[in-house]
Amino acid sequence: MGGPPARNARRRRVVLPWTLLGLWIAVLALAGPFAGKLGDVQHDRAVDYLPASADSTQVAKIQDRLPGGETTELVLVYHRDGGLTAGDRETAGEQVAAIGRELKLTGTPEGVPSKSGDTLMYPVASNAPGQDEKLRDAFVNDVRDIAHDTGAGMSVEVGGPGALATDAAEVYQSLDGPLLYTTVAVVAILLILIYRSPFLWLVPLVVAGVADFLSMGVAYGLHETFGTTISGQSSGVMTILVFGAGTDYALLIVARYREELRRVERPYDAMRVALRGCGPAVLASSGTVAAGLLCLLAADLNSSRGMGPLGAVGVLCALVAMLTLLPAVLVLLGRRVFWPLVPALGSQPKPRRSLFSAMGSSAERRPLTVLGVGAVLLGALALGALNLSGAVKQEDSFTSTPDSVAAMKTLAAAYPETGTQPLTVIAPTRGADRAVRTARATEGVADVQRGRSGGGWTEITVVARAAPQSAAETATIEALRDGLDAQGAYVGGPSAEQLDLKDTNARDRLVVVPIVLAAVLLVLVALLRSLVAPLMLLVAVVAVWGAALGIGGLVFGPVFGFEGTDPGLELLSFVFLVALGVDYGIFLMHRMREEVLGGADTRAAALTALRTTGGVIASAGLVLAATFAVLTNMPMVQLVELGFVIAVGVLLDTFLVRTYLVTSASLALGRKVWWPGALSRPAGEPVPPPAEEAVLTRTS
Template sequence: MGPLPPAVATPPVKPPARRGGRRALPWAVVLLWAAVLALALPFAGKLGDAQRDNVVDYLPASADSTRAARVEQALPGGESTELVVVYHREAGLTGADRALAERRLAEITGAHDFGDAPAEGIPSQDGTTLMYPLTTTAPGTDNDARIALVDDVRERLAADVSDGLRAELGGPGALASDMEKVFETIDGTLMIATVLVVAVLLIITYRSPFLWLVPLLVVGAAAVASQALVYGLVRGFDLTVTSQSAAIMTVLVFGAGTDYALLLVARYREELRRIAHPHDAMLAALRGCGPAVLASSGTVAAGLLCLLAADLNSASGLGPVGAVGVVCALAAMLTLLPAVLVLLGRRVFWPLVPVHGSEPPHRRSLFAAMGGSAGRRPGVVLAAGALVLGALALGTLNQPGDLAQEDSFTDRPESVSATLLLGEAYPGRSSQPITVVVPADTTDAALERARATEGVVRAEPGRSGGGWSEITVLAKDAPETPGERRTIEALRAGLDGGHVGGPGAQQLDLAETNARDRRVVIPLVLVAVLLILVALLRSLVAPLILTAAVVAVWGAVTGLGGLVFEPLLGFEGIDPGIPLLSFVFLVALGVDYGIFLMHRMREESLAGADPRAAALTALRTTGGVIASAGIVLAATFTVLMNLPLVPLVEMGFLVAVGVLLDTFLVRTYLVTAVSVLLRERVWWPGPLSRRRPPAPAPEPAAVREPASAG
């Protein structure tokens, strides 16, 4: 994973005259980072409080539902919280059940501000269910107040539980409360799990009781610095940080930072065998792998910043948040890690200490064998690999539809079970309101048009203020179904200057905006990645090969998701934002390994190696580190699969499997096979494409023995 020293043994380098700055500079770097961390720690701890998970923080910036949500927040009392109390008995509600429900609802509405009108129960046709829609503006946009309200109502309802009687709380407000509780647990769970995974993998990789601690502590310092810096951006520039983007930033810092550490430590270990003093060996290691690491981090940061062009708030906010994490990881790995390693000296590698002048242990290289097979029959290898990727990509034909909001949990909370119960008990009525906001002077006309709209069963006036009025609409079709979508579109078509919001409208806008963002952001990411690769490799063909390879990986792993998410994991859909985010991560992170491999291949070609030999040497010398880095990066994204939200599980699966596919199939076999087939043309139009390696000298002809006489 990066330019490593040639496999041929080189004589040890004599130590130069000792310089006084050898120890002064590393200590200065360590002290500087200590000061940075002392300043950063208080602010890093505040990032959790600065995370925003309100509806408008995830919605498309310019969508109609976003405008409706903002108007609703400005109305008297702020954003409304809609709840639905559900009573259900499978054999049919009894008179005692209904009397109990009335008493309990009177108690709940007396304890909280749900308006002046008494709660009206709506019975199902089969008599098994009774629902009470409730609306309040008391919590506003205060998530903690909404959670407290939902918890109190559920506690009161729990007293009604008896044999056969279910009393549950559903509705958008309860769903938002359950989602917020999940978000509150993500940060701590994710950090602990990520640290443990990285620690185990570093111990296995380094086989040292001490060495694994160094990169782990350094990447922890990078995580603290990134959290503090992002918090500063929130306060200084009103950057939107959601729990999802903060979680992904943590994974990126640990994954990318550990990758850079693996590359640097591998190169440093080799240089210690050639160079006597650790300071000089580290300088040589930084000169050797620095360009590849810089290009790698630049590619990831550039790809993430392309998300700024997205119209979806959660995606555009993730761009700078993720880029800050990658840059902080880079800074720590190129400054703090080298300084600490130099100060600790060779003993940090104990018991496998690289002694000056020693030869590296000779082992049969798995990647040499794999590269050999690609070098012997590159055409067959390329065709077989393309067939595998193409077959996996066919799984996209089996992909489920967009993920509904109530299906976003891996474990079903009460709000979801109540929603499903309502859908079964009221098949011709929606329990999820559609919010319509209109200019106040058009309220009566808008209310009349809403009631006359096909698919609407009820429309009632709500709050008004600030020149706007609210209308609550109930559709006849279940939430987030084609019927409800048609009703929303019809309402929008009939409005004059108003906006339509609510959960169903938000999901409709999310799907449309994600489709638009894919059309805009994906080309930007490809152009940004290509420009960086062209600048680094000074070629057009090699960057096109690497880019095509990562796009093929994305297609294959997306198809694999279609074969796994619904049939095996039971997910009801794919989050609409997953295709774009998985593309950005797989392209930006996958190109990393291509950069390390191709940069070493170019280094070998500049040294005069034959194109085939350059490709195989690059794979042999970088394959082990690339494999270690790929496993670490995949494992850090796998941590997301342990979180209780389906979108994060899907993201973790796609990126983790994609990285492994890229590491062990595409980089090892396909890129090597293409490079062997194209030979010098892989560097076109650069000067290397016109250089021909010297022909091998002819072997001397065998001397014929004279025929014996006789």
């Protein structure tokens, strides 16, 4: 029958899983109303992505406070191959007049014909939408409804900053559904292939879905409490991280649980032992990723700084769900959830020569040779980064060609020596006249018009002679800023925003990268009680990042046809690959440390760790790479480039660096890999493990 301790143990086995399940139901009920509001606070205006301290950000903020709020600027482009007819010009004038009658415009639009006579553009602006994105989109769509093709051979396109913003917002708003469904489908297929069970794959997938729902509620809370920026890019990446990282943790836990079910009779007890064995690695892994992502708070770029907390929220929600809800559900379902490959008590897995055993054997024979070849290969791939082109222009940031992009391309061809995208100068009203004179005297400026005033500020519109985002226009922007800086004026507008994005990303790389490396190193040192092993892992992930970026440089232009590179690609891919890549190193090195504490020498421990964790790491890497690869199917160049580099980097890390190179380095270094910790002592010296590690070793 057993005494009170036995009865208490039986009670815990029954009560605890059901209690955890009940708590999760309560948590979801509380998070539900907030999760549903996340889309309402998601914004994709330029000011939500701009650097916090840049001129262009100040311009956007002051414009919001001017009478009428932010100005929505459009350009109507009328074009006919071979030249516009008198009837075409009359039709264009009638459509523009109708826009003026039906919509509230700022000023009276005037047509500007091209020298070739085949294009006529009308700049159109309105303050009516203000800073409300829905009103802006409605205004743009109303203009498009009125300015439509007549079917007589003349094309009509609506471009300009407002139209580009509307098309970009439409793309980001359309991501949520397809991104989630595609991610779920990809993860489901991979889990079915990995587990070869008709039921087991559903458990981690459903738990990941629960974690994603919770993360949406927490993200909304962050926005309301701290004003965290929520953009389409950051919320999409958060979903990717929840499913990718969460599934990785599930794979590790389930693999260890299956292993313990062969040794332990009751599922509850087997899960306890499994969590004791792999829990520290999962905690350290998620902690490393979260710490790395939170380093983005040091970035000056709004979009990067907002992505840090959201990414960390996604990872931590996945961690909590996988350490509590997943074990509870698995214990309640019992061994039958593994059907048809049920791990019976006392059984042994079929002995077979695994790929990772073979890789370990080859690394064992010539560790230095493997290291040398791997280093040369990664170095050669990294050289491809030299082929990365300059910053992608706004009109080239879509993988398709929306109306706004078509309009900008038509303008670029028809007005090659004329600015078609005005700059905005915000000057103190008391010095506005002086600012106008300074702007007119600036080299490269074609026209200057004084605009609205309010709150002590005046808006001035400046048209450059050079084409948008060209080297000549950039020189004009810099000259304007040099001349107006002493007057307390700011220079903004779409081209200035892109210049600020590029410059701020360069600044953020110098600040954030060292912080990320330091944070990750500290976590690894605390976990592995060593300095050499953490440094080895960091060097490995940095090498992976360089190689993945190099592969991107070889395919983005020649294969994908992209006209530029997202300025934030290097920083974001570095943060994600370093933080996520160290995950697998933690899984491998933590198991190796367990084996050494159990009495094995470092050489045997390295091979055992590779053999026992190689399959799990490979499965986890495939899932994580596949989830980020989902981004390559999205219609924005920035998302495609980010998803591609991270997916390729994860695959390199999983199948080359983590398995071959880290194992080879461990074999070559021997006990030195644990220096200066106690495990680095010569084999003859006793190495008593700390009490908690001794318990883990005995129970594993």
